[in-house]
Amino acid sequence: MLTPARAENVGMWRDYEESYRDALHDPEFLAWRELGAHRKARNIACVCRAIRPVSVIEIGCGTGAVLRILHAMKFARQYFCFDLSGSAVQFARNSCEAFAHHAIVGRADCLPFRNGAFTVAVLSHVIEHLRDPVSAVREAARIAQFVVVEVPTEKVLSNFIRTKLLRQPFSSIAGAGHVQFWSPSTIAAFLERGVGLKILTRHRDLLAANLASQTGNQSAVKQYLKRSMRGVLPGFIYSRVLTTHATFLCEKPGIPF
Numbered sequence: 583m584l585t586p587a588r589a590e591n592v593g594m595w596r597d598y599e600e601s602y603r604d605a606l607h608d609p610e611f612l613a614w615r616e617l618g619a620h621r622k623a624r625n626i627a628c629v630c631r632a633i634r635p636v637s638v639i640e641i642g643c644g645t646g647a648v649l650r651i652l653h654a655m656k657f658a659r660q661y662f663c664f665d666l667s668g669s670a671v672q673f674a675r676n677s678c679e680a681f682a683h684h685a686i687v688g689r690a691d692c693l694p695f696r697n698g699a700f701t702v703a704v705l706s707h708v709i710e711h712l713r714d715p716v717s718a719v720r721e722a723a724r725i726a727q728f729v730v731v732e733v734p735t736e737k738v739l740s741n742f743i744r745t746k747l748l749r750q751p752f753s754s755i756a757g758a759g760h761v762q763f764w765s766p767s768t769i770a771a772f773l774e775r776g777v778g779l780k781i782l783t784r785h786r787d788l789l790a791a792n793l794a795s796q797t798g799n800q801s802a803v804k805q806y807l808k809r810s811m812r813g814v815l816p817g818f819i820y821s822r823v824l825t826t827h828a829t830f831l832c833e834k835p836g837i838p839f
Contacts (some may be wrong), residue, residue, distance in 0.1 A: 603669040612632035619647035622706045629783040629831035635701040641690050646674030653681045692719035700726040710760045719777045723834040732829040739766035739823045779832040787827040
């Protein structure tokens with residue numbers, strides 16, 4: 583008999599797998615993932631400029647688009663795909679066949695790899711979907727020398743107005759399945775104090791360039807307002823008003839977990 587937690591995990595697995603299997607046949611979904619992957623790959627490369635990765639594993643690889651772009655950038659010598667969805671892993675296996683060493687199905691909080699197996703483990707827009715992000719990040723830190731984490735920073739002024747004053751939920755709950763929400767400062771605190779990592783480098787992606795093409799579900803008015811605000815507000819203020827992406831390169835401390 584399944585415990586409530588186990589039953590919830592099975593339900594999440596079925597929903598995620600079914601959703602991914604259907605989405606992989608949608609050209610618009612694939613084009614959207616490809617477009618976003620270019621930004622994610624650039625952000626990953628940006629925070630990793632001071633290191634020379636030999637091997638990289640993307641935990642939550644989805645379609646493999648980020649790894650394909652990193653490979654084109656000659657980011658590392660070895661590439662590994664890992665995802666909860668079997669359909670996604672099969673798609674990534676096919677699309678990254680020319681260079682990926684392995685594509686494996688599994689859970690982010692229980693990785694089937696030895697300690698220190700990789701140079702870099704990437705969790706790009708993954709942990710905001712997890713009920714237990716601490717375990718996933720600690721597992722990534724166990725199997726890799728460095729961990730790259732990128733999340734949307736959604737606890738900002740615009741969403742404070744939405745959630746506290748207008749009493750509406752975060753739009754990403756229904757739209758993207760997010761269950762964790764951070765501000766630019768609280769995600770850093772989560773990585774350092776919540777997980778126990780040392781942040782080596784950080785990058786703030788303000789999402790201003792090509793905004794219209796990335797946010798097709800937003801109104802033209804909202805897109806215009808965002809572009810206008812980006813033009814007049816300093817980055818550190820803009821990132822506290824509107825959702826941006828925060829990317830971190832981290833390493834584990836000397837004491838093992």
